[in-house]
Amino acid sequence: QVQLIESGGGLVQAGDSLRLSCVASGISFSRYTMGWFRQAPGKDREFVATITWAGGTTYYADSVEGRFTISRDNAKNTVYLQMNSLNSEDTAVYYCAAGDGTVIYIGESEYEYWGQGTQVTVSS
DSSP: OOEEEEEOOEEEETTOOEEEEEEEESSOGGGEEEEEEEEOTTSOOEEEEEEOTTSOOEEEOTTTTTTEEEEEEGGGTEEEEEEOSOOGGGOEEEEEEEEESSSOOOSGGGOOEEOOOEEEEEEO
């Protein structure tokens, strides 16, 4: 059974930082491209960041470029999202996802497995 379990969300103030983690089980983690998505209230889920299987390539949404950093530790089956300079527009449920392949994936349909999400709330 495949599981992706996110953690690290919470309530913070504008300008603060958070680090999200996502631990995967039931898959050969190092084979998978990993991604982070988010869904704000009343909005569609949107792409945030992605990282290839060896961590050699990353890609970010324009809205988070320069503030967020995605990384992974294949020995721990874990992908991270370091979020700095948070603002109210970053308030959302954040999801990690896994897609079988060696290239970056931006579209939701390219990801096979999804976590349940972790809530990030930024107060202004």
